[in-house]
Every structure is written in structure tokens, then in C-alpha cells.
Amino acid sequence: MAHDNHNLAIFRGTWKFKNNQSKIWGVFIVLSVITIVEVALGIIRPEFLTDNTFLAMRLLNWVFIILTIVKAYYITWDFMHMRDEKSGLRRSVVWTAVFLIAYLVLILLIEGDYIFEVYKENFIKFDF
Amino acid sequence: MEATVVETGTEGKTWGGANQPLKASYGKMMMWFFIVSDALTFSGFLASYGFSRFKFIDSWPIADEVFTHFPFLHGVEAPMYYVAFMTFILIFSSVTMVLAVDAGHKMQQNKVIIYMFLTIIGGFIFVGSQAWEWSTFIKGEFGAVETKGGRILQFLDTEGERVAIADFAASIPSERQYQTENEGLWYESGSTQTTFNFEEVKAGFLANDNLLVRTQYLNEHGEPTVLSREESIAKLTNEGKLVVEGANLQHNEYGPPLFADFFFFITGFHGFHVLSGVIINCIIFFNVIIGTYERRGSYEMVEKVGLYWHFVDLVWVFVFTFFYLV
Numbered sequence: 001m002a003h004d005n006h007n008l009a010i011f012r013g014t015w016k017f018k019n020n021q022s023k024i025w026g027v028f029i030v031l032s033v034i035t036i037v038e039v040a041l042g043i044i045r046p047e048f049l050t051d052n053t054f055l056a057m058r059l060l061n062w063v064f065i066i067l068t069i070v071k072a073y074y075i076t077w078d079f080m081h082m083r084d085e086k087s088g089l090r091r092s093v094v095w096t097a098v099f100l101i102a103y104l105v106l107i108l109l110i111e112g113d114y115i116f117e118v119y120k121e122n123f124i125k126f127d128f
Numbered sequence: 129m130e131a132t133v134v135e136t137g138t139e140g141k142t143w144g145g146a147n148q149p150l151k152a153s154y155g156k157m158m159m160w161f162f163i164v165s166d167a168l169t170f171s172g173f174l175a176s177y178g179f180s181r182f183k184f185i186d187s188w189p190i191a192d193e194v195f196t197h198f199p200f201l202h203g204v205e206a207p208m209y210y211v212a213f214m215t216f217i218l219i220f221s222s223v224t225m226v227l228a229v230d231a232g233h234k235m236q237q238n239k240v241i242i243y244m245f246l247t248i249i250g251g252f253i254f255v256g257s258q259a260w261e262w263s264t265f266i267k268g269e270f271g272a273v274e275t276k277g278g279r280i281l282q283f284l285d286t287e288g289e290r291v292a293i294a295d296f297a298a299s300i301p302s303e304r305q306y307q308t309e310n311e312g313l314w315y316e317s318g319s320t321q322t323t324f325n326f327e328e329v330k331a332g333f334l335a336n337d338n339l340l341v342r343t344q345y346l347n348e349h350g351e352p353t354v355l356s357r358e359e360s361i362a363k364l365t366n367e368g369k370l371v372v373e374g375a376n377l378q379h380n381e382y383g384p385p386l387f388a389d390f391f392f393f394i395t396g397f398h399g400f401h402v403l404s405g406v407i408i409n410c411i412i413f414f415n416v417i418i419g420t421y422e423r424r425g426s427y428e429m430v431e432k433v434g435l436y437w438h439f440v441d442l443v444w445v446f447v448f449t450f451f452y453l454v
Binding site for chain 2: 031108112
């Protein structure tokens with residue numbers, strides 16, 4: 001990318017930067033804040049989030065996973081300059097990976113849950 | 129080789145060649161496709177970790193209780209602070225890397241040198257931290273007893289604090305003969321001995337009335353179940369089999385063997401990526417110093433190695449979440 005047409009706005013254009021360097025520091029602040037929130041939640045573990053579940057998973061874990069994906073988005077889009085690439089390159093990388101990973105995770109977690117049920121409910125002496 | 133066809137009559141048309149629809153150089157595009165395939169490798173690891181965890185969803189160790197150590201703060205409970213520190217190191221080295229790429233676009237050789245140097249330092253700190261994390265994990269702190277079914281029993285006092293087996297195990301003198309290969313016709317080396325054997329731990333447990341056993345099974349609040357004194361004695365004497373101190377690929381004092389296996393494989397594979405990233409960074413760094421890219425007129429190599437380095441950071445973000453937080 002020997003050209004200087006960086007897209008200098010994040011948060012859907014609501015936070016604009018003067019130059020690329022200040023954008024880098026801005027993204028660093030965003031990533032740091034998210035990490036601090038994650039660690040704080042991991043240490044406090046608020047009961048409201050640990051005792052309620054959504055789709056068989058604690059709300060706290062959903063919060064962690066969503067924050068992680070947000071972090072991954074900013075690393076890819078701003079540090080790896082995906083924001084400045086052609087949409088063809090972006091889609092061939094991101095859509096492929098997202099589709100394959102989502103499928104893999106889905107089938108493996110369903111299978112893992114099934115095996116857990118077999119161990120727990122069926123006539124198998126497992127804990128001896 | 130002679131060029132037989134020079135003109136195709138389609139020049140300037142979409143399929144006429146010399147078109148760059150993705151506006152990316154060959155090297156950069158290949159780096160992206162390598163990253164996609166490497167991302168799939170890591171998701172294979174992490175998804176199988178999720179699989180095993182769902183398989184043992186009612187007895188998986190809680191990361192907060194496993195990773196509680198911080199260098200130079202012995203005995204202080206510091207859940208996750210050290211991994212959070214490692215995360216910051218890696219994010220910060222990503223920032224210096226992207227600043228180096230930015231300086232490269234502007235052909236500022238000296239700035240590229242400074243920023244790449246900082247990136248390499250960050251990489252070394254991270255790899256060193258991971259080595260420390262591994263050694264703490266392998267050494268273990270409290271020790272535990274494994275049952276005949278391969279489950280882990282840990283020990284608590286009545287206040288609910290963890291107790292190390294070294295603090296209560298009785299000392300039963302036993303004779304152990306050491307022999308070497310040249311003394312016999314047939315020789316097999318024995319396994320490593322733990323500091324205390326199971327009989328010593330059992331005797332010590334029975335002698336101390338304030339000790340309880342904690343199993344791996346999680347109650348409805350997601351905390352491991354603590355047995356009453358009578359249940360503890362029954363569980364330990366009937367089902368206990370051997371003492372576990374620390375972790376290896378077969379046994380670990382934290383929970384199912386798979387937990388330590390995945391810890392070693394996933395963080396190890398990631399650590400290996402960081403190490404190779406540092407080495408590639410060093411090569412590019414020296415190329416920058418001797419002016420290779422200045423003469424070439426483009427710092428695109430810095431950008432390509434930067435892509436790899438950010439990818440390593442990206443993977444760590446996921447490892448951090450799935451190993452230490454969730």
C-alpha cells in the first residue's frame with residue numbers, strides 16, 4: 001500500500017482522526033479499554049451475569065466472546081489495514097474464515113454436548 | 129523462452145490480463161491467504177478445546193483458580209493479572225509494528241528501525257512470560273489425588289482455603305532400591321516419583337480433622353463441590369489411587385488430563401508463532417538497517433511481516449478469551 005488514502009474514521013465514521021498515526025493510538029485505546037473491561041469482569045464475575053444463561057451459555061461468557069470479536073475486528077480492520085483494502089480481498093479473506101470457523105465450532109460443540117449427555121444419562125459406569 | 133503470442137486482442141478489457149482487481153501485490157495476497165489457513169488451524173485447536181470442554185462441562189477446571197500467580201509475588205492470589213499483562217504487551221507490540229509500517233510508507237528509515245526494535249523487544253517479553261507461565265503450570269502449587277477413574281480430588285481446610293499436600297502428608301519411611309541397567313538382564317526405567325505417595329497423603333488426611341475433599345464437579349453456581357468430612361474420607365480411601373503434583377501430558381492436578389494437554393498444545397503452538405514472528409521480524413529489522421528497502425524504494429516487506437505479527441496478536445486475543453476468561 002504505497003499510497004496514502006487511509007480511511008481515517010472508526011465507529012462507523014463517528015470518530016475521525018487527523019492522520020494515520022493518531023488513528024493507530026486511538027485504536028490502541030479502544031483495545032485497551034476492552035481488555036480492561038474483560039479482565040475486570042473476569043475478576044468480579046457479577047452474579048447477574050453468571051447466574052443467567054442464554055442459549056445454554058452464561059451471559060458473562062457471551063459478553064466475553066462478543067468483546068473478543070469486537071477486538072478482533074479492530075485488529076484486522078485497522079492494524080492489518082483491512083479497512084483500506086478492496087472489498088474483494090476483504091470478503092475473500094473474512095467471509096471464508098468466518099463461515100468455516102462458525103460451522104466447525106457449531107458441529108463440534110453440539111457433538112461435545114451430546115457426548116456429555118451420553119456419559120451422564122446412559123448406563124455407563126464412568127465415575128468410579 | 130520466446131514469446132509466441134504477444135497480442136491477444138483483448139488488451140484493456142476486463143479479462144485481458146494485467147488487471148489487478150484486488151489492488152494487492154502477489155506477496156501481500158499470499159500472506160493473507162496463509163493467514164486464513166493458519167487461522168483455520170488455530171480454530172481447529174480452539175474448537176476441539178470447546179468440544180472437550182462441553183464433553184466435561186460439569187467438571188472443567190476454573191481458569192481463575194489455576195492461573196493465580198504473578199512473578200515475584202509468591203503466595204499472593206493474583207488471578208489473571210499476569211495474562212492481562214501479557215495481552216497488553218502483545219497489543220502494544222502490535223501498535224509499534226503498525227507504526228513501523230506507517231513510517232515505512234513515508235520512507236522514514238530511522239523511525240522504522242526504532243519501531244521494529246520495540247516490536248521485537250515486546251515479542252521477547254511475551255515469549256519469556258509464556259515460558260514462566262508454563263513452568264509455574266508444570267510445577268503446580270497444591271498437589272492433588274487422582275481417583276481410579278482419573279478424576280482429581282483437591283484438599284481444602286474448613287475455611288474453604290486450598291491446602292497443599294506437603295502441609296499435611298504424613299511421612300512413612302519406605303525402602304526404595306535404586307538399580308541401574310548394568311545390574312540386571314532386563315531393565316526398565318521406573319516412572320518419576322512424587323514427593324509423597326498416596327499412603328502418606330491418606331494417613332495425613334485421616335489425622336487432620338479439619339481437612340475436606342473437593343471434587344471437580346461444579347454445583348449450580350459453577351463452583352466445585354466440597355464434600356463433608358465423612359464423604360471426604362470415604363471418597364479418598366475408596367477411590368483415591370495416586371498423587372499428582374503439577375502437570376504433564378498424562379496427569380495434572382487441575383482437572384481432566386485434556387485440560388493440560390490443550391493448555392500445552394494451544395499456548396505452545398501460539399508461542400511458537402510468536403517466536404517465529406520474532407525471528408522473521410529480526411531478519412526484516414536487519415534488512416531495514418542495512419538499507420535494503422531504502423534501495424528497493426518500498427517498505428512492503430515490513431508491511432507483510434506486520435500482517436503476520438498482527439495475526440499472532442489476533443490469535444492471542446482468542447486464546448486469552450477461551451482459555452482464561454470463559
